[in-house]
Amino acid sequence: MTDAAPAAAAPSTGEQTGPPTAELTIGRPAHGGHFVARHEGRVVFVRHALPGERVRVRFTDTADDASFWRADVVEVLEGSPHRVDHVWPVADALRAAARGRSAVGGAEFGHIDLAEQRRLKSAVVEEQLSRLGGTDRAVVVEPAPGESEDGLGWRTRAAFAVDAAGRLAMHLHRSHEVLPVQEMPLAVGPVNALRLWTLDLSGMERVDVAVPSGGGEPLVLLVPAPGTTPKRVGTVAASIDGASVGVLDPASGQVQRLKGRTWLQESVLGTDYRVTGAGFWQIHRGAPEALVSAVLDGLVPAPGERVADLYAGAGLFTVPMARAVGPDGAVLSVEGSAGTSRDARRNLHGQGHVSIVQGRVDAVLGRRTDRLDIVLLDPPRAGAGKKVVRQIAAARPRAVGYVSCDPASFARDLGYFRAAGWTLDSLRVFDLYPHTHHLEIFARLLPPAA
Template sequence: MSRHVRARKAKGASKVGERFEAVVGPVAHGGHCIVRLPEPEARVVFVRHAIPGERVVVEITEGTEGDRFWRGDAVEVLEASPDRVEPPCPHAGPDLCGGCDFQHVSLQRQRDLKAAVVREQLARLAKIDVPVAVEQVAGDEDGLRWRTRVQYAQGPRGQRAMRKHRSREAVPVDDCLIARHDAREVHPPGSTLDRTAATATSVVHERVTTRLDGSHGFAVEADGFWQVHPGAPRVLVETVLAFLQPQAGEKVMDLYSGVGLFARFLAEAVGQQGRVVAIEGDRLATGHARTNLADFPRTKIECGAVADVLASSYDEPFDLVVLDPPREGARRQVVEQIVDRAPRAVAYVACDPAALARDVGIFAEHGYTLERLRAFDLFPMTHHVECVALLTRVGAGTR
């Protein structure tokens, strides 16, 4: 199998292309399972396209004799799991499109595997053991047709394509099955696809429907951040509000606030006597947030890096915080500045369980405990999972 991975210094002879028969171990964070090869290899191999408990033939795709671990694909299944299914997409599998990790796994087992990863990360990094169940969210078709935006590469003949896993090599894809039929397409800037794309507009409008008060339109940049699962905005807003229980007159911070999805509903909940401060680093998103929250003049929208704004402004107590950082998480500097404002509760929206677990551990150092956790299957067929965690100050509780 051909691979074009980031250059690094070789540590001995390459093992790429060698095959080993092995029993698959537990799932690991990142869309693969762990295989432990016995002597004389004695290596951990992170294997894609496998299911725990299966007996497979593993082909090494990355690794040299001196590496601590290797990467590989399950290219032949000798003893299949009862949860193995035929991938619905012909482009899913070893050495094909790298977009989906779990098309070979039944939907319920996919969710169980994701739950196991979340629980393992919390146990290892935050030293807490909590039950985790990954919930289905309305808006997909048996795990397919849920992406409202799709970013394509350009194939060798100018056609739509996807990248292989950890590779720049493109695989032509005529129909991405996790994309909705009306999905907005994003293409490489300057490519033939980009120049001919009918969707190359600068601003689009999404709609989020909540159980609270009907529909609300949100202005979003065409290539800006917005949850790609159609059921995501509603379930995340409702979970955050249910966890925090914001009260009239309270002061709230919305960090990494994007175009103001959470801030808009928080502002409504705390009312005219309350206050919402939304902080976002992207200037275009901040501009859209001002439009989206025009009906809430008491909401302050700040453009700047969250850590920098918190270090220089709003050094006062806040009742509640919504924390929705990018994949790398909030990290210690931001967490400790949140703690310094002594909120009674923090709702942490996380797309990476390892970053969530690390930050939960930092909160714990400062007297905040993980009180509730929900996990949502907003990215079926992939290893990604979205979590919402409620952190409360010991002795404070929620109302």
């Protein structure tokens, strides 16, 4: 039930020595949801802006020894034609500034019209490919299948904080401070239909909600604060109607059932998957279909081929590839999370030609010397890294498929592949996180010519 999107960065601990505010002219977009400006020769990464705008900003990180500063827009002096009313008031930096606080995180592009969001994301991917991957490539960002015109109502997973009064809340950007919230416009309808903001959630530290992509009963996971009694947890669980409820241990990922079931059934292109508790799953309701289709169309696994699915999760890609190569083929699934690997075993039960290994990808690949026909990898935000790229290249596959949620780590790894003689053959970029800076990439890489 974890996001593909990262947690907010920790608050700065550097001493704030710079000016509190300044007027800046905004330049190009930068990776991470920022826009580049300069103040007295120093680079400033500004959030909640748009290229070409003249804005007043409040500096949030101004340590003298920092290589750059950070700032938030508090007033627009000369606006962009692509600026619109923010889709979520509590995430609107201008409204927040008028109240003397920061905005909540999670919708940092909500002030930008949707078409321009995608153009900005294209520019960021192009810049990362050129700077880190040594590749110049025009990029078009595609919407997810069935995307709404306003880009709302797509999140099937949402994580909430709880404030000191027991109210549903979310963290302010790069802060431990929380703000009470009600409806979350990026979430699918069943998340908001639970009306968790009407409940007394006292004693809880966090509340996670997941809904199957195709609809169905939600699963609510409670994370109690230290010292909360089982009786209090039970009272909160009993107040939640229309959902299964469990208790999540964040350290182990284990879920204790309180009512209903501790897993969700997902369905993608006619295939059912079981995803337990906090197990990873793509959060946009259309993401699984979009990515599975891209992988199959891009790699075209054939009967009898040998395939490795690295960072395989619950088997989103392993299942259709196992079907494509058939019993005469062989599929290796490698996943680091023990709980998610157990889901993969359930989802691939009875598939004798599939080997499911729980462990580190580099360790598993280091024990294998056989050749592979196809390698697919979907690493975490940090990417695969040089060692894994070298191991994949040594397996001499006819093609590598790379799924990534981070253009910087993808471009860096692409550079490693290119140094080994590989080429970027095809690239698709999907806007699976509207109103945020996040995106998803699928690339097909081809080996050096024999």
